Amino acid sequence: MTHYIGVDIGGTNIVCGLLDEQLELLGKVKKPTGAANGVDYVLDLIASMIDELLAGQGLSRADLGAVGMGNPGFIDPERGISLSSANLKWHNEPISDKLGGRLGGIPVFIDNDVRMYTYGEAARGAGRGFKHVMGVTLGTGIAAAMINDGQLYYGSGFLAGELGHVPLDGETALCGCGLRGCLETIASATGIARIARERLERGEPSVLAEWFPGEQRSAITAADISRAYDQGDALARDVLDFVGRNLAKGLAWAIALWSPDVIVIGGGAANAGERLFAPMREALEPLVLPMYRDRLVIKTAEMNDDAGVVGSAAFAKARAGA
Amino acid sequence: MTHYIGVDIGGTNIVCGLLDEQLELLGKVKKPTGAANGVDYVLDLIASMIDELLAGQGLSRADLGAVGMGNPGFIDPERGISLSSANLKWHNEPISDKLGGRLGGIPVFIDNDVRMYTYGEAARGAGRGFKHVMGVTLGTGIAAAMINDGQLYYGSGFLAGELGHVPLDGETALCGCGLRGCLETIASATGIARIARERLERGEPSVLAEWFPGEQRSAITAADISRAYDQGDALARDVLDFVGRNLAKGLAWAIALWSPDVIVIGGGAANAGERLFAPMREALEPLVLPMYRDRLVIKTAEMNDDAGVVGSAAFAKARAGA
Numbered sequence: 001m002t003h004y005i006g007v008d009i010g011g012t013n014i015v016c017g018l019l020d021e022q023l024e025l026l027g028k029v030k031k032p033t034g035a036a037n038g039v040d041y042v043l044d045l046i047a048s049m050i051d052e053l054l055a056g057q058g059l060s061r062a063d064l065g066a067v068g069m070g071n072p073g074f075i076d077p078e079r080g081i082s083l084s085s086a087n088l089k090w091h092n093e094p095i096s097d098k099l100g101g102r103l104g105g106i107p108v109f110i111d112n113d114v115r116m117y118t119y120g121e122a123a124r125g126a127g128r129g130f131k132h133v134m135g136v137t138l139g140t141g142i143a144a145a146m147i148n149d150g151q152l153y154y155g156s157g158f159l160a161g162e163l164g165h166v167p168l169d170g171e172t173a174l175c176g177c178g179l180r181g182c183l184e185t186i187a188s189a190t191g192i193a194r195i196a197r198e199r200l201e202r203g204e205p206s207v208l209a210e211w212f213p214g215e216q217r218s219a220i221t222a223a224d225i226s227r228a229y230d231q232g233d234a235l236a237r238d239v240l241d242f243v244g245r246n247l248a249k250g251l252a253w254a255i256a257l258w259s260p261d262v263i264v265i266g267g268g269a270a271n272a273g274e275r276l277f278a279p280m281r282e283a284l285e286p287l288v289l290p291m292y293r294d295r296l297v298i299k300t301a302e303m304n305d306d307a308g309v310v311g312s313a314a315f316a317k318a319r320a321g322a
Numbered sequence: 323m324t325h326y327i328g329v330d331i332g333g334t335n336i337v338c339g340l341l342d343e344q345l346e347l348l349g350k351v352k353k354p355t356g357a358a359n360g361v362d363y364v365l366d367l368i369a370s371m372i373d374e375l376l377a378g379q380g381l382s383r384a385d386l387g388a389v390g391m392g393n394p395g396f397i398d399p400e401r402g403i404s405l406s407s408a409n410l411k412w413h414n415e416p417i418s419d420k421l422g423g424r425l426g427g428i429p430v431f432i433d434n435d436v437r438m439y440t441y442g443e444a445a446r447g448a449g450r451g452f453k454h455v456m457g458v459t460l461g462t463g464i465a466a467a468m469i470n471d472g473q474l475y476y477g478s479g480f481l482a483g484e485l486g487h488v489p490l491d492g493e494t495a496l497c498g499c500g501l502r503g504c505l506e507t508i509a510s511a512t513g514i515a516r517i518a519r520e521r522l523e524r525g526e527p528s529v530l531a532e533w534f535p536g537e538q539r540s541a542i543t544a545a546d547i548s549r550a551y552d553q554g555d556a557l558a559r560d561v562l563d564f565v566g567r568n569l570a571k572g573l574a575w576a577i578a579l580w581s582p583d584v585i586v587i588g589g590g591a592a593n594a595g596e597r598l599f600a601p602m603r604e605a606l607e608p609l610v611l612p613m614y615r616d617r618l619v620i621k622t623a624e625m626n627d628d629a630g631v632v633g634s635a636a637f638a639k640a641r642a643g644a
Contacts, residue, residue: 155581
């Protein structure tokens with residue numbers, strides 16, 4: 001039986017998974033990325049993680065059909081090149097060739113992480129059974145991907161899906177991308193924490209001011225806002241309401257332009273759940289045509305940490321023509 | 323040699339064109355739609371227009387490979403059904419079957435008008451030579467379509483591309499779709515005229531107040547605003563500036579989500595040219611990532627009235643597998 005490997009690489013950790021032909025996850029291993037050691041170190045590490053997983057199941061490289069890998073940053077999936085990754089400091093790295101070479105020529109297919117997450121949720125998670133699947137991740141930033149009939153949507157330069165980088169009217173926070181007021185500065189885990197901190201700095205009352213006095217404020221995360229929300233904190237409620245309403249604006253454009261059957265929302269900030277999604281749904285109602293509202297399902301991701309690994313493996317299996 | 327027919331049907335007129343195998347337009351005929359007479363009347367009329375075109379070139383129905391048709395409203399191009407057209411008062415009409423039957427079984431392929439316009443501009447007009455072509459029409463309303471590698475993008479229910487129906491922050495004009503503040507209420511020929519009229523009603527000075535005194539104001543069109551602009555009219559300049567800036571907001575989302583290589587802008591309001599596009603380009607600059615700006619070309623449509631006819635014929639040729 002042919003097996004597949006899915007790799008989910010981030011700035012902090014690498015997760016490798018071994019899957020069987022039905023894309024059932026047989027085992028996983030997680031290690032610190034160590035990106036500062038350079039691309040060769042990271043690819044050697046991934047190759048050793050793959051060998052470790054195979055050995056654990058009594059398998060060898062000969063049992064592998066293909067390896068898939070989800071990467072942060074901009075990817076050329078056709079040529080298997082990491083064009084640019086701020087997190088990994090990779091630029092024009094031929095990852096598919098370099099990793100494939102280390103694995104004795106096993107085909108390696110790469111794409112960006114939000115596409116692989118969406119591929120995983122579409123194949124085995126919340127998007128299963130839907131024909132047009134939109135995936136959104138609300139993490140450090142926001143990104144989106146669209147799958148139609150099993151095919152990822154790419155656009156020119158493989159650059160489609162930058163839902164996080166369109167500025168919102170009246171918003172001025174400087175985004176990591178260089179623009180101002182991008183949706184990502186608001187509707188991301190980072191954005192939620194930033195907005196709460198700024199309001200605390202303006203002296204607004206909140207239980208967060210007790211939990212994080214003075215300089216400790218900088219440690220506030222999106223999860224803390226949810227915790228405060230659950231204690232009835234008005235500031236926390238207001239922040240998640242504001243973020244949900246702005247997220248709805250971005251989704252309204254994506255719905256009108258892409259027409260998904262389902263939107264699967266994942267990433268760290270999605271853990272806020274209905275605290276965030278209830279105001280989002282309310283704001284979305286007058287922003288989208290009834291013909292979309294009537295057909296569209298909005299769900300939270302089901303596979304969490306496994307979506308990237310399973311999606312990468314499923315993508316590799318499809319690309320290998322298996 | 324196999325020939326093709328392209329039909330562009332609107333609420334006012336039908337244009338039929340006869341094209342050769344290289345999609346060169348050999349002849350065109352235009353007649354009033356007469357939609358009030360019902361769908362059978364309209365389809366009989368189209369069949370007679372096709373016969374007229376064929377006879378004019380000494381051809382017969384046996385010389386036809388396929389017929390394509392661009393329709394207003396919502397279309398199921400797979401089944402050839404006009405799902406809903408407010409202009410034509412058609413609902414769930416199996417147009418491909420009905421017209422094909424009238425033509426002795428020649429295959430008929432239909433889609434909506436903005437997709438056929440975009441197909442035409444991509445095949446033979448301003449989008450020629452680009453891989454990812456986005457078409458926009460600024461007419462009575464706004465619509466958009468996206469072609470990747472020759473393939474139209476549809477989404478769920480064939481509903482993708484409703485660029486005109488996302489509400490803008492702070493805008494409240496009631497849209498024909500039932501929502502409020504849609505981009506279409508501003509950045510369309512209708513929107514331009516409406517905004518100018520509303521400002522005249524508030525007593526703002528303009529040469530338009532002299533040209534259209536009192537009740538005549540209701541006759542103002544987008545073309546009149548351009549005329550006033552050319553006389554240095556401040557109100558006209560301000561209206562087109564406002565509309566261009568709002569158009570940029572919609573395009574910014576389309577660019578980030580679809581990543582086109584080229585945007586081809588057509589429709590009546592596009593005749594305003596740089597009067598509208600200069601402020602649009604200026605507003606777009608801080609709204610899109612440099613990676614898009616660097617690769618994207620924005621052009622006005624080149625085929626005007628022929629894009630729908632040629633696009634429909636080209637679409638029919640491709641769908642017929644020729």
